[in-house]
Amino acid sequence: MIACLAIPGLELKAALQRTPTLALRPAALAPEPQGEPLLGPVTAAAEAAGVRPGMRLGEALATCPSLALVEPDAAGAERAWEEIVRALEDAGFAVEPASLGVAYFETRGVERLYGGLEPALRRALAAVGTEWDARIGAAGRRFAALAAASVARPGQVVVVADEELPQFLAPLPLTLLPLERGRYEELEALGVRKLGQLAGLPGGAVAERLGPDGRRAWDLARGGAAARVRGRRPPALVAASLEFPEAVGNELTLRRALAGLVESALAQPERRDRFIRKVALAARLESGGSWRRTLTLREPSADPERIRVALAPRLAELPAPVGELRLELVELTEPTGHQLELLAAGAEDRSRLRDGLRQVRASTGSGSVCTVVEVAPWSRVPESRALLVPKDE
Amino acid sequence: MVTRSRIAGSAGAEGRVVARFNAPRAARVEADANGRPLDVNHRAVALLREEWRVVDRWWTEDPVVRGYFEVVLESGENTVVFHDGASGGWYTQRGA
Numbered sequence: 380m381i382a383c384l385a386i387p388g389l390e391l392k393a394a395l396q397r398t399p400t401l402a403l404r405p406a407a408l409a410p411e412p413q414g415e416p417l418l419g420p421v422t423a424a425a426e427a428a429g430v431r432p433g434m435r436l437g438e439a440l441a442t443c444p445s446l447a448l449v450e451p452d453a454a455g456a457e458r459a460w461e462e463i464v465r466a467l468e469d470a471g472f473a474v475e476p477a478s479l480g481v482a483y484f485e486t487r488g489v490e491r492l493y494g495g496l497e498p499a500l501r502r503a504l505a506a507v508g509t510e511w512d513a514r515i516g517a518a519g520r521r522f523a524a525l526a527a528a529s530v531a532r533p534g535q536v537v538v539v540a541d542e543e544l545p546q547f548l549a550p551l552p553l554t555l556l557p558l559e560r561g562r563y564e565e566l567e568a569l570g571v572r573k574l575g576q577l578a579g580l581p582g583g584a585v586a587e588r589l590g591p592d593g594r595r596a597w598d599l600a601r602g603g604a605a606a607r608v609r610g611r612r613p614p615a616l617v618a619a620s621l622e623f624p625e626a627v628g629n630e631l632t633l634r635r636a637l638a639g640l641v642e643s644a645l646a647q648p649e650r651r652d653r654f655i656r657k658v659a660l661a662a663r664l665e666s667g668g669s670w671r672r673t674l675t676l677r678e679p680s681a682d683p684e685r686i687r688v689a690l691a692p693r694l695a696e697l698p699a700p701v702g703e704l705r706l707e708l709v710e711l712t713e714p715t716g717h718q719l720e721l722l723a724a725g726a727e728d729r730s731r732l733r734d735g736l737r738q739v740r741a742s743t744g745s746g747s748v749c750t751v752v753e754v755a756p757w758s759r760v761p762e763s764r765a766l767l768v769p770k771d772e
Numbered sequence: 773m774v775t776r777s778r779i780a781g782s783a784g785a786e787g788r789v790v791a792r793f794n795a796p797r798a799a800r801v802e803a804d805a806n807g808r809p810l811d812v813n814h815r816a817v818a819l820l821r822e823e824w825r826v827v828d829r830w831w832t833e834d835p836v837v838r839g840y841f842e843v844v845l846e847s848g849e850n851t852v853v854f855h856d857g858a859s860g861g862w863y864t865q866r867g868a
Contacts, residue, residue: 557805595805609818656821675821677842751793759828760836761868765793 380486380496380538381608382517383524384467384503385531388420388432389480392511393456394449395422397667401447409448410436412698419451454661454669454705463507465613470506473610481528483521483608500536509534518544522603526555526574544602549575556596562589574600614657617650617708619643626665626700633694633701640706641683641690650708654679657710660690663703670697679712736770745769796863801853803862809841812853812864819844826854840868 386392391408395401405428408419416436428443439446460479467474471492472484486499493499500515507513516527518539526548531537539547551574553563566589571577577585578600586594598604619640627633637660644650656679661671672693680686690706736748749767758764802811809817821842828836837857844850852868855861 592805609816677822749791759826761865762792762795764867767791767793769790 380517380519381521381524382484382486382500382503382515383521383528384482384484384507384513384515385525385528386463386480386507386511386513389460389511390451390453390456391420391422391449393459394452394668396455396459397452398449401449404447405430405443405445406447406449407432407439408451411451450666450668452669454663454671457659457661457671459511461614463511463513464611466506466508467503468613470502472503473608475608475611481525483524484610485608486517496538497536500538504534504536520544520603520605521608522555522599523548526551529555545575545578548578548600548602549573551575553577553596556599558592558596562592562596565589612710614709617644617647617711618705619647620703620705622703623701626702628697628700630694633697633704634691636704637690637694637706638683638687640704641687644706644708645681645683645686650681650711652681653711653713654681655686655708655710656712657708658686658690659707659709660693661705661707662697662701663705664698665700665702668699670701672696673709675710794865794867796854796856796865799853799862799864801855801862803855807839807855809843809853809862812843812845812851815845815847815849817843818846818848821850840865842868 388408391406392402394408395406402422403424405422405425407421407425407430410416410418418430418432418434418436418439420432421430425443425446428446430439430443430446434442436448456479460476464474464476464482467482467484471489472486473488474482474484476482484503486496489499489502490496493502496517500517504513504515512533514528514531514533515536516524516529516531516539517536518524518527519541523539523544527537527539530551553566553572553574555574556577558566566572566577571580577597580597582594582597585597589596621636621640623636627636645655655676657673657675659671659673661669663669674689674693676686676689740748746769748770750770751765752768753765754763756764800813801809803809808820808823811817821844823839823841826836826838826840830836835858838854839857840852840854842850842852851864852866853862853864854868856863
């Protein structure tokens with residue numbers, strides 16, 4: 380069985396940890412500082428007052444004037460989610476996080492450990508704890524597990540057997556499908572509002588009308604493919620942080636602080652000469668919120684200058700002055716994988732290489748040995764940078 | 773897509789056939805709803821390391837619009853694939 384753990388509104392729940400009293404009042408996660416003025420998740424009280432997630436800020440305040448806006452805490456939410464995933468991993472589950480608040484895991488390997496499917500899923504809920512209102516859906520396929528989690532109540536486990544799958548999916552709304560907003564409207568205009576209605580249409584007709592996305596949605600509405608879950612490799616825990624005596628907005632100061640953090644993180648003994656593949660830069664903002672960006676390096680590196688150069692442009696995206704800056708080395712690799720020279724550049728080796736190439740030419744014919752000639756190394760199109768020119772002499 | 777012929781033609785006068793280095797090769801790629809590769813040539817993608825877009829030669833009749841993805845396959849192999857906006861096809865490419 381594939382299980383899906385879902386925590387709707389995790390970003391809001393993480394942000395509310397600073398002001399828990401707001402959880403019982405109409406409150407919503409404020410829009411991102413530089414994004415569209417759309418609300419994030421909302422509390423139950425706000426929903427009862429007519430406020431919906433994704434609503435425009437102006438419309439929401441007109442609907443519910445007492446609505447409290449909660450500053451997003453992206454770094455806090457990431458940290459909380461990481462703790463939840465780790466708690467599941469500590470309970471023996473190989474977890475594949477899909478997005479913030481949604482993770483999949485296979486139960487097959489742990490069912491015997493916990494005495495069956497239901498006890499294993501209960502153990503997973505217990506590992507997460509009650510404060511997050513987590514719920515679990517389980518089914519033979521990923522999408523069906525997600526659908527089951529979407530109908531489960533907080534703390535509930537919903538298991539869907541394969542033979543019940545079509546009946547279970549049929550009455551569920553189309554919004555469960557990963558489609559663009561325009562596609563839902565298109566389907567609704569055609570009178571298709573439930574998964575069962577979409578699944579009942581001929582696949583070819585859906586693909587013709589809605590393209591590959593529509594075909595994929597049609598597949599999912601029929602249960603989806605039986606893709607397996609791939610447990611993640613737990614991230615490394617090497618981090619360095621710097622707290623400023625007063626909030627800093629000056630980019631030059633932040634760049635200097637970043638250089639110090641890179642040096643300090645790389646020097647930590649936990650890194651053990653490993654190269655860095657993925658880093659995260661997080662900040663606690665003066666306004667009370669937080670900010671976080673992750674970056675995967677093009678090539679794993681332990682060169683502080685390279686890491687600093689890769690991260691520095693992200694500092695310009697900071698929306699407010701910073702009280703604390705933190706650098707996390709999220710993914711580390713072993714110090715291998717660098718391509719070494721096949722032959723050292725000694726005169727004797729070059730002569731042997733020439734002899735070898737002559738023999739290859741003699742046996743395979745003219746044009747079989749080529750040399751690479753750079754013609755436009757600056758080009759953004761890789762195949763325009765160099766040509767293969769036959770080397771016949 | 774792969775314009776070998778034009779290059780070969782320009783060098784034909786010298787009697788040598790040249791080819792583009794790191795020319796794209798057609799690949800069978802399965803992508804998710806967001807267009808990110810899940811499977812490359814029947815091998816599952818274990819990690820998406822980086823993605824970027826290349827938009828070039830827009831002033832010509834043969835513009836380049838590509839979405840590149842650097843992935844690590846389950847076998848441990850690093851590979852770069854791109855989705856070509858013009859043809860709608862997927863290609864692997866070295867040296868990207």
